[in-house]
Amino acid sequence: MVRLKLTLKTCVLLTGLVFLLVLPLIASALEEQFYIGMFSRILIYALAAVSLDLILGYGGMVSFGHAAFFGTGAYVVGILAFHGVENSALLHWPLTLLGTENVLLSWPVAVLVSAVLAAVIGAISLRTSGVYFIMITLAFAQMMYFFFISLEKYGGDDGLSLLQRNSVGGIDLGDDTNFYYLCLALLIGFLFLCHRLVNSRFGMVIQGCKENERRMGALGFPTYRYKLLCFVIAGAGAGLSGALMANLAEFVSPSLMHWRISGEILVMVILGGMGTLFGPVFGAAGLLLLEEFLSIYTEHWMLFLGPAMILVVLFARRGLYGSFVEKREKNG
């Protein structure tokens, strides 16, 4: 049986959940369908931010290259769809690979490819720490960015348009509301997964590494392996959000892996609250809504974001959600 204590935290989370559940109805009633797309985008970025928080907030690994996995997930979906439509082979040797527009195939492949990329990047980057880790992850992400710019076959700089959203048996993802609910379900699923993860033995090791990796080694933990796996899980999560992003925009381009995106995901995590489960969701919503509404008035909306970030970092170090809602979080 689930017992809910009526704390500020449960109130805020329940309100948030109810709001997200009824949002498409409100948007339809107001005849402002565009909100559904906007909030789909928020949910997708929230998923990426939650995955970054696993390594940043819980593991203490400040990755400045998370967009590499986000963009890779998007490109996998884009490229598979491209070949699916053309009915051409993606790969002839050693085995013939055909494209596909089926969700049940292309999204898992996107997650898998992102995870493998994270394993390669992580295996090298995690040999360093501190500022060097930040720089090396940034460098890898920029390498990916320029790699996709150079891929003329898939549009290079101009990117690649999808003819339509991926399809899955019975559900029309071309419908914005359906797609929105799918994003919401995946985000909630991922949050639940992370909740189990950070409270498990594995999660304890990751959090221990954040605070004192040397001590973890002295206690007998081979810390590198645990951190690497955490990095891979985070990369896989970002890959999934990238796959969703490609479908939302029906377009992929190298700009998805630009360091600006890495920075934005970082800001979302910090704004919402590092090391909290739900903080990054609020951070993603906060940042994207701020961007949306401030840019109505001025194109220099970043001018307002800067001071907001400074205030958060100075006075609410655990982020908006972490500081005000979940004051002493222990259990995620």
Add this chain to the structure above:
Amino acid sequence: MAEPLLKARGLSKAYGALRATDELSLDVSHDEIHAVIGPNGAGKTTAVGQLSGELESDAGTIYFAGQDITGLAMYKRAHLGLARSYQITSVFLQFTTEDNVAIAIQAHDGHSFRFWRAARTDPKLRGPAREILEQVGLADRADVPAANLSHGEQRQLELAMALATRPSLLLLDEPTAGMGQEDSSHMVNFLRNLKGQVAILLVEHDMDAVFALADRITVLVYGKAIATGTPERIRSDPAVRQAYLGEGD
């Protein structure tokens, strides 16, 4: 005489021109408390780092329980039964006291690639953690974040974590560092009670503690062991008196 538990031969470590340890040889027998003393900068902490595997040695060999562990990673040494504590308290401040001990137990309860079950309600970790907290006298502080413990309590926790790994050899780097008189004698009593259960290599500044506990003492000066012997012999060794004890007392 039986083979010692820990046998270090010719350990050296240089930082540039500074020889932190210089051809250091040292034994710790089963069930023995072996103290290492020496003036500041004598290389005591460096030696502990080399023995625990945190620092790579430039030269020398280390045998532990008959096995050559010279090139072995720190975490593997921990699994062979080598545990250390730190001079500068390094407990996990954001974890509770019990979490700290539980994670030490977890380190020796198989791999931690376990992703689903909550670790904080796992009786396999929590039960033994409670026992060890009882043993060191921190049971009533179990749910307090380690950051809120007093300095003395953090030192106790530091030791509790080392003990939780069920080691056969404890490397203790100044367990009484920064403690007041009362806490300090509490710690000495506690270590005395451990005698016979686990071998201890004790690095310590507090001479009262050293002479109260040690079966053997090694005196380190500029990275070299200038004397090894029983407390009585060390007390009367002229070279030691000149190099070290004479200055302090």
